[in-house]
Amino acid sequence: MSSTKKPKQATRADVAKMAGVSESTVSYALTGVRPISDETRERIEEAMKTLGYVPNAMAQALASKKSGLLALLFPVGERGFDETDFEYVEAATAAAAEDGYQLLLWPNAVEDVASLRKIVAQGLVEGVLLMEVRAQDPRVEVLRDSGTPFCLIGRTDDSQDLTFVDADFSQWGPMALHHLLDLGHTNIGVISMSSDLLEAGYGPGVRTEKPLLDLAKRLGITITIKHAKATIRAGREAFEELTAEQPDITALIGFNEPALIGALEVAGARGINIPEDLSMLSFGISDEAENMTVPAQTTIGVDGRELGRMAAQYLVARLNGDKKSVLQYLTQPQFVDRGSTGLAPLGQK
Amino acid sequence: MSSTKKPKQATRADVAKMAGVSESTVSYALTGVRPISDETRERIEEAMKTLGYVPNAMAQALASKKSGLLALLFPVGERGFDETDFEYVEAATAAAAEDGYQLLLWPNAVEDVASLRKIVAQGLVEGVLLMEVRAQDPRVEVLRDSGTPFCLIGRTDDSQDLTFVDADFSQWGPMALHHLLDLGHTNIGVISMSSDLLEAGYGPGVRTEKPLLDLAKRLGITITIKHAKATIRAGREAFEELTAEQPDITALIGFNEPALIGALEVAGARGINIPEDLSMLSFGISDEAENMTVPAQTTIGVDGRELGRMAAQYLVARLNGDKKSVLQYLTQPQFVDRGSTGLAPLGQK
DNA sequence: GGACAATGTCGACACGCGTCGACTACTTAT
DNA sequence: ATAAGTAGTCGACGCGTGTCGACATTGTCC
Structure with missing residues (x-):
């Protein structure tokens, strides 16, 4: 019967005694701050092994002022x-x-x-x-x-x-716009993250939107933004609102993974083909998330x-x-x- | 200019000195292990406040053998x-x-x-x-x-x-089966988690499947299980395989949230109405996940x-x-x- | 042969705290 | 008046490390 008694952790003193050396020698064997003869080191290491010695983290931290x-x-x-x-x-x-x-x-x-x-x-x-x-x-x-x-x-x-x-979120919007403009898109919808996050000053949202809007204006691209919470349901609603307001959008940028899935669902149900009828481009989707959307999304994101x-x-x-x-x-x-x-x-x- | 020098943390000694008491008195004022006069306690607390004293976690842990x-x-x-x-x-x-x-x-x-x-x-x-x-x-x-x-x-x-x-995963299957049987379902599909997880002995999977299968056999219910990885794509494929093999299933149990979303997408695209054409019941979906599926899922899960x-x-x-x-x-x-x-x-x- | 450095080891102390024993000044019961 | 507490405080020590200074031993270079 393996008793679950407290197996008191061996200390440096125990190791020193068993190896027949002083405590500081054990320390130096451990840290290598000062040279130790191979012979002594071996004795110490053997003692450590048989005692199952592991330095106490808190004592180490206290003495060295480094907790690791x-x-x-x-x-x-x-x-x-x-x-x-x-x-x-x-x-x-x-x-x-x-x-x-x-x-x-x-x-x-x-x-x-x-x-x-x-x-x-x-x-x-x-x-x-x-x-x-x-x-x-x-x-x-x-x-x-x-x-x-x-x-x-x-x-x-x-x-x-x-x-x-x-x-560098400031590049995401311009990069997306240039890509889409090259393909002939001039009326683009965006499903972004919730307004709450933006108002709280959530960086990825704030830093992305402005450069995107600014460049779109300069290029004469129509942009319509919907903010949605990070749920599939919210994404569905956002897509429906978006297409109701702007029936002529030919491309959609998503910056909200769950909402994007919702948008894809609605698009699929309506028989909208991607990318033939509607181009889609997603911000910030990772490789792992690739399998989370069907069809897989062309992405601008971060490693x-x-x-x-x-x-x-x-x-x-x-x-x-x-x-x-x-x-x-x-x-x-x-x-x-x-x-x-x-x-x-x-x-x- | 707020200098970012290292503002050396005050120690118990500093507090004791400022309050004009011994170090142990400071300790007792802090822990309440021994009585301290209100007068002294106030002096000590004031000193602590002006010095911004916070006990050093590692020293505390070392001395008390409790790290918290x-x-x-x-x-x-x-x-x-x-x-x-x-x-x-x-x-x-x-x-x-x-x-x-x-x-x-x-x-x-x-x-x-x-x-x-x-x-x-x-x-x-x-x-x-x-x-x-x-x-x-x-x-x-x-x-x-x-x-x-x-x-x-x-x-x-x-x-x-x-x-x-x-x-208590063993109850999930039976509870689901009774619910579905009451509604007249006798041919039920299951989209469960990946075989890898099951083979690794992942409890929720292992403990759920057996009681479900056992009871289904006793009740004469046909069960068809598909194992899928936790992606939407895998869920789509699983659903397609499942309906190909068993076109007559009238209910689907899901135990894999992303895959379930994939199944829902395929069902939606095929014009399958839920619950009129197909009943769906999900294991382990939390309240927060409620908005992640459309339609929302009837659920057997855990708090x-x-x-x-x-x-x-x-x-x-x-x-x-x-x-x-x-x-x-x-x-x-x-x-x-x-x-x-x-x-x-x-x-x- | 001696000056010097490098190697290898030990003892002592500090890190910042918890806590035990002892001590004083009272209070209360006898 | 004396014994027996109780409240309030202090000094000393221990927790298990890192590390500094000192010492002994050995080798090296003139």
Whole structure:
């Protein structure tokens, strides 16, 4: 019967005693800060193995002032996690691990500044990764004057002094318009994210729409935007409203994955063929989401893995004392043609 | 210019000095373990406030052997997070917070037993919550003989000695069958999750299918199961195969949200009306997902919040020294009628 | 032969906190 | 008046590490 008693973790003292050396020698064998003879090292390592010794994380952290922990502030009660989020969480975790750091997802509401302040003050984590950053984000201020290194995934309006990685959303609209204009589309509908998110200053929404609208005006393209919540149902309604208002649109840009699926459903039910009758182009759909829409969507998006990896690396750079250099990174949009766009049906050549 | 210098955190010594008391007095003022005069307490609290004192988490943990941290092992490289997962993560976080614990999501692959062993050995977390539990899960053994208290969300095949919360999946199939049989359905299709998950021993799949098939045989109901990956595309294909093989099915049970959406799309395109031509019933769709399907689905599922809350509470109970009592909880299935089932079309009355 | 550096090891202390034992100044029961 | 508490406080120590200074040993270069 395997008793589930508390198997008291062996300590450095135990290892030292068993190996017949002093405690500091054990330390140096572990860290390599000072040379140790191969002979002694072997004895120590054997003792560690038979005792199942693992250094106590908290004692290590206390003594060295380095916990090896990074926090990824994990938004709760918000827009849910989509595939892209997953991608960069995974990539950031892996990148942090490569540098010897553990990345923890710390559930925390965006508004809960008090908890955040306590988290960084109690010194458990060495650095913080912030996602779902808003245009004006109260958390940034807290982090800034806490002295804790941090890196944003996204950015605030006023971020020239900050460390961040973000997608270059300003290019998404123009890139999409040029592509569609080349195909002859001059009347384009957009199904974007909910107005709530925009008003809260959600970066991807804010930064994308304006350049898109500005360029459309310059190019003489008619744009009609519908904002929808991130549900299939909302997407259906948005598509119906959109086509009712503007029956002549020949192309649709989607920036809201669930809503896009809803739009596709309605289009399918109406016998609208894609791309023959209607071109479709989606923002921000990840590779994993490719199978989530039928037909697959031609996409302008971001490499989530790249973002996550860069974020972790920037943060680690700050931890390693790089206080001076500007660490800011904007990923170029990725255009993936999956055949959901084609020549405009009226063929104005 | 707000300098971003390291504002060295005040320590207990600083507070003691400013308040003119000993360090231990500061401690007792904080913990209340021993009485402190109101007068001194006020001086101390004022000092703490002006110094911005927050106890150092690692020192506290080291001295008290209590870190106040719980880990929720967060599966990476797996089936993604769905809405229900979110629900119980959120609920568990909240429940843990109520008992004074922080719940961290610790990204960790299910197979990465070595990391897990290190995590619990280094003593950073006091307890562990395990999700995505498999029928045979190597992590359980590691936790068991590490002595770290843990609680499963889900269970293994051999879990009579373990602490867990889980949905009572064995009831889902029978409940669904009785409901459908009452409506006159005797030929039922099922679109379930991918075979990969089942073979890996993914509990919800395994525990649901057998009772469903057994009861169907007893009742003389024809069941045809298709396994599909969790994508809309796979759901479309599954539905097409299913209806090709069994053109006479009058009801469809879905246990795979994305695939279900795909099935709905195909059904819609074929002009199949729900529930007039085909009844549909879904397993495990959460309230949040209600808007993700059109029409909304009649559902047999689980209250994710309840699960998460119970899991956290059970774990905390173990931490508080409750070693003896059996802490195991199976949630009753929740039936929510959203009108997607109706009388079988052939009307065998 | 001695000066010097490099190698290998030990002891002592600090990190910031929890907590035990002891001590003082009272209060209450005897 | 004495014993027996109780409230309030202090000093010392321990938690398990990292790391600095000191020391002994060995090798190297003139």
